[in-house]
Amino acid sequence: MKTTLLPEVIEQMQTVGFAVVRQLFSREEAKFYLEHFMQLREKGRYEGDWDGVPAGDHDPLKRYPRMIHMHRWDEASLKWLLHDKIRACLHAFMGNEPFAVQTMLYFKPPGARGQALHQDQYFLRVQPGLCMAAWMALDPCEEENGCMQLVPGSHRLPLLCTERADTTTSFTDVSVALPPGMHPVPAVMEPGDVLFFNGMVIHGSFPNTSTQRFRRSLIGHYISGEAMKVADYYHPVLRMDGSEVKLIDNPEGGPCGIWVDRQGQPVLEMQRAG
């Protein structure tokens, strides 16, 4: 293992549910991935490409749809997903050897919509244990170009039921409600920085309001090595040495919470998901 995490980074993960590991990859490495994916994007379309909920002919995501599961057909993506530097961080954060289940590439060109607030576990349905994302910045990311936004401490909430998102600002159509007092904070990052976040953390991003600047990011999704089940979409599940591990498909979302008012206090009432 090549990476030793500072104790404060591990503590931050435990306290707020996310942490940025600065320059886990060098600027040169980030540039390599940026150029690699721009070349792939220029060459054509791939299975799973998604430009989001339709938003008209001029939507910039039509030209730059999100890529998904590139590691199933692209060697560079697979190498990054299973990279020892990421593995070491995940091991330190999760306390066990992770399994790898997904890659994604967000191009987020100027003017593109963001992604409404959500919890990844809603989609991955890992049982037992956690899922975790490694989100690497390929461009400088801040509020103007729609950096990641995360709600500190939200990893302690149960799974929340989804509601309809505003698809004029989000390319997905599901969102979760926040109680008063909880709000997202921006993750300002440089190319090569990697944001790790717990799959229960509420997160998303706002639109890219810049006129010239992309906000590209390479993302890996992982599940805890103790997991027995994960949603069908994430199979095949890989060990970090690239070999396949057979887990059970988890068709059930389990219960989710909706906020109700009890004597002026927001309280979560659990319901069956779906």
Ligand SMILES: O=C(O)CCC(=O)C(=O)O
């Ligand atoms: O990159 C973004 O804008 C959102 C990414 C995200 O929400 C995710 O990876 O789950």
